[in-house]
Amino acid sequence: MSLSLFDSKAQAVRAFAPIVPGQVGIYLCGPTVQGAPHVGHLRSALVYDQLRRWLTVRGNDVTLVRNVTDIDDKVLDNAKTTGEQWWALAYRYEIEFNRAYSALGILPPTYEPRATAAIPEMLEIIQRLIDNGYAYVAEDGSANVYFAAGKWAKYGELTNQRIAEMDVADDADPRGKREPHDFALWKAHKAGEPASAAWNTPFGVGRPGWHIECSAMATKYLGAHFDIHGGGLDLRFPHHENELAQSSAAGDEFANYWLHNGLVNVSGTKMSKSLGNSVFASDLLAAGRGIAVRYYLGSAHYRSVLDYHDGVLEEAESAVSRIETFIERASRRLAETKFARALPTDLLQALPTDFIAAMDDDLAMPAALATLHESVRSGNSSLDSEDLGAAADALIAVQAMTEVLGINPASWESEQGSQKDEALDALVQSLIAERDAARAAKDFARSDAIRDQLKAAGIVLEDAADGTHWSVS
RNA sequence: GGUGGAGUGGCUGAGCGGCCCAAAGCAACAGCCUGCAAAGCUGUAAACCCACGGGUUCAAAUCCCGUCUCCACCUCCA
Incomplete structure (x- = not known):
């Protein structure tokens, strides 16, 4: 038995095999740092943290690259509103994101590149696309460069769509596009935009389009062919579709597996700025301990919709404290007995087979948690009956499982406390x-x-x- | 118009042909334990057989057809 993952592109669960055995490269679409982190951002980051931890336990050397998109229309717009420099605003939110990640025990990625630090790599891909006929400089004399979606026969392969059947956005601004579905690789500098947000290129002065930064950063750090590309379900189209199109058209093999995490609804409805129902990281962390927030966000299967409503954090808190109480109780009872044991370095040796099977099955978190809770119950039962050998087994298993899931209470104790x-x-x-x-x-x-x-x-x-x-x- | 997902106990949420008279958690009730609690354990109750109607099959929550409802995406989005 080994790990299987649902590949969005294949629309099927596939056995996971790294390109290089024992080494896994993951590119994760991180946030555009234009506003405060919300519950959806956290869930997404957490899902891939769980994946990364599991791959590591499974004996892989994981390279996780999660980018920060720090240049974008919204970043510039929002900075105009607040009166900040756009880069100051982006960095301010980047810090806020990292604080929120850390509060949930999300491990730092191997590397966190910023879009603005990969401009030469973007231009290199764009040049390749122009050279092989899949991209063109706008015909209105601006420095806009577009990807010719219609020329790329496989366009739509990620989301199973055909251009002819796709809606055209009403507000699409032609801006020198040949076809409405063409998308910007490079955006011309506009009057009024700060000079610090413009780079000199062979096509003219401008800044990156939305999708090119991920193609550039993914291949810069993971190579032209890497294992897993992940992100939120809302990024499947257009973002990931366009990434895939431009990278493949440029001749890169790109990602082997595409993973998408489900979104977070708030009381049954989509979270959106216009509805004003956004739940921010600060709201969550004010409402519950980080470990409980992590349990809540990680308790549903990663591909299903997660609903946020009153009471969910209290419920998670109850579940977590039940686990904590058992670990404390068992550790206390077993201390200084011959049954006291330390967690093995190789966690796999301490994990119940049901738990391993659940994690291997496309990260079936609810089943994994069921095993965890069963171990807690049977461990408590063993303590009641003074069966210390069985209690010790349960304790080790519970500690190993919580370690894998990032909810081991021992790792959450405050350092200064x-x-x-x-x-x-x-x-x-x-x-x-x-x-x-x-x-x-x-x-x-x-x-x-x-x-x-x-x-x-x-x-x-x-x-x-x-x-x-x-x-x- | 196109693409994808979902409807399971009071709530959350698994299962996706037989081990399901449906996991696990939360909430509820009772017993044990306790001076009383808390924590824990045990048990009980809880899904008109898993949206509805047909069908396939020796066997369906799980497959097929139809219907209803809901959600997401189609160039802002984790």
Whole structure:
């Protein structure tokens, strides 16, 4: 059994085989940094983080390239509105995106190139396309360069469409296009646009079109033929279709597998600026812990629509804390027994076969989570019956699974928290001791008062056979 | 007009020909445990047999046909 993935281009689940065994190159369409990150951006990044982690566990050396598109119509427009330099605005949002990714435990990509740093590579592809007749300089004398979609016979192969049957956008501006479905590879500099957003080229002064930057960056870092290209479902057309067309027409083999993650709806409807229902990363992180947000966003299958509505984060929080409680409880019980074990370096050795099978099956996350929860339940059961050997097996399995999924509580403990934790623990322990004394004296009014006092401060007590434990609720 | 996806318990969400009288989570109820809780476990209830109507098959939530509803994309979009 090995990994299978749904390839959007083939519209089928295909067995995954890297071009070079043991090495996987993934290009992921990152954000256009024109605004604040929202729940959809996070889901997309998270899905590929899960894929990347799984490929790594599976023994592959993964190179993940996720770009930042830092030059674009919207970036320029928005900068005009705020009065910033466009590059300052782009960088400001880039930082915000990275903070949000990090808050969800999304590992940094191997490299994160910016579109503006790949202009020569874009021009090189455009020149190749002009040379072989698939692109032309606008006929209105501007520096616009278009891809001649109609000339590329395979145009539409990614999304199974034919040009003749496609709608033409009402607001399409001809701007020297030969055919309405031709798209811009290079956009002429317009009066009023900052000089810093214009580059000198053989066709004239201008800036990149929307799709060319991804073709350039993908092949610059991963080569003309690489394994996986990913992105949100909304990018299939036109963005990915056009990327594929221009890269293939330029003679590159390009991506072997195309992956698309499902979008996030808000209470059943599409999230859009005009509806004003956008849920931003800051909203999510204000509403729940990063680990719970990550669990929520990663709990549905990556290709299905994920609905965001009231209560989802609370539900995720409940599920996560159940897992955390088990890990704490089991670790405590097994510590200093012969059953205490460390997680093996090769996680595959510690993962249940059902979990491995689920992950291999196009990242069947709901099935993987079902296995995780089953292990938690059986582990708790083993602890109840003092079957420590079985409990230890369950603990290792649970830790390994949470590690793969990026929800291992141990990895989420705050780095700076330890000193404060120690101080707090000392304080709480003294109250617990006082409460124990009261309980021993059957002064339950006093003992309950202490428990209530702690609860009001957000600290929950649990009386177990081996003493009282506390945690932050 | 074209392309793709979805309709499963109170909610979320799997399953995609037999192991399904349908996983898992959340919520609910009961019991055990506890001084009482919390946590945990066990159990119960919960899907007019999985949108509806036909059909194929020894066998269908799963395949086929039709109908209804919903969603996405067709040059702004993760």
